[in-house]
Amino acid sequence: MIVKAPKLAAVSLEKLQEVDSLLTGALGLKRRDARRCLVRFPNLLNMSVSRNALPTIACLLEMGLTREEVAAMVVSMPPLLSLDFTPGSRQQRKARFFVEVMGKVWRLAAAGLGFEAVIPPLSPPPSP
Secondary structure (H helix, E strand, C coil), X not given: CCCCCCCCCCCCHHHXXXXXXXXXXXXXXXXXXXXXXXXXXXXXXXXXXXXXXXXXXXXXXXXXXXXXXXXXXXXXXXXXHHCCCCCCCHHHHHHHHHHHHHHHHHHHHHCCCCHHHCCCCCCCCCCC
């Protein structure tokens, strides 16, 4: 199986520093975890930190999640940071809804409850 590396030639040093600053500075991730995020989801280098990542982080913090919980969410789901929070757009409402749901699910999972606490299991089909 051939795996192609992402094309990093088009990414400027400033962009790399901006994303690195977000992951290691604002979120407090260790370099190893920041690198893991970028390896798993290299498109993070194409996102707008101010339009995508910062509003997502702010939304999660407003919900009461701690910085450590937000960082753990990002490590497990890096695409979370690439949601579109353009003010007033339909995408912004969808992104906010998704982040709120994921934040609640994350909180329940951290409390030891599974997805069953949010989504009840399907009832068995009626017997004939």
